[in-house]
Amino acid sequence: xxxxxxxxxxxxxxxxxxxxxxxxxxxxxxxxxxxxxxxxxxxxxxxxxxxxxxxxxxxxxxxxxxxxxxxxxxxxxxxxxxxxxxxxxxxxxxxxxxxxxxxxxxxxxxxxxxxxxxxxxxxxxxxxxxxxxxxxxxxxxxxxxxxxxxxxxxxxxxxxxxx
Numbered sequence: 608x609x610x611x612x613x614x615x616x617x618x619x620x621x622x623x624x625x626x627x628x629x630x631x632x633x634x635x636x637x638x639x640x641x642x643x644x645x646x647x648x649x650x651x652x653x654x655x656x657x658x659x660x661x662x663x664x665x666x667x668x669x670x671x672x673x674x675x676x677x678x679x680x681x682x683x684x685x686x687x688x689x690x691x692x693x694x695x696x697x698x699x700x701x702x703x704x705x706x707x708x709x710x711x712x713x714x715x716x717x718x719x720x721x722x723x724x725x726x727x728x729x730x731x732x733x734x735x736x737x738x739x740x741x742x743x744x745x746x747x748x749x750x751x752x753x754x755x756x757x758x759x760x761x762x763x764x765x766x767x768x769x770x
Contacts (some may be wrong), residue, residue: 617657624670627735628653631671634719634731635678649677664744671745675728718767726760733757747764 621628628649629642647717652673660669719730725746731744742757744751 612660620657620666621653623665627667627670628674628731630735631674631678631731632715634727635682645678645681648681649674652677665741668741668745671732675745679724708720714768718764721767722760722763725756727751727762729757729760730764733761 626645632642632645633648635647653670656673660666719727722730728746729742732745737745739750739753739757742753746753748756
């Protein structure tokens with residue numbers, strides 16, 4: 608079966624951005640089922656939006672924005688969710704193989720999950736070593752606001768890990 612050029616380009620983009628999408632979904636998921644649902648929703652929204660991507664921002668910034676907005680919207684929905692078909696791609700096992708310190712990561716994510724939505728997004732972007740300007744562009748806030756909120760969030764995480 609031959610794919611058209613747009614589909615091929617999209618599949619290549621998903622392959623390159625898969626870990627990013629997974630990490631965003633992991634931050635917002637309550638369990639494995641949520642993780643799978645979120646990942647599928649993000650990929651679907653990326654597919655719907657892909658033809659309109661103009662390249663005004665970096666591809667990774669665009670993917671982050673769609674992934675975060677999708678996850679936040681997903682959480683706001685009531686428990687009535689549409690029937691979905693699971694992806695055959697087991698992203699969790701692929702990432703688990705690469706992570707040597709799974710216990711520490713799990714604890715970090717547990718603490719991050721206790722943060723507010725904006726705090727979670729900031730920490731995720733910081734862990735991805737994004738610049739303050741990239742964070743500001745993705746989250747739609749000023750660079751100065753990123754710095755202040757990020758410092759407060761890191762302090763909050765330190766306090767939470769000490770208790």
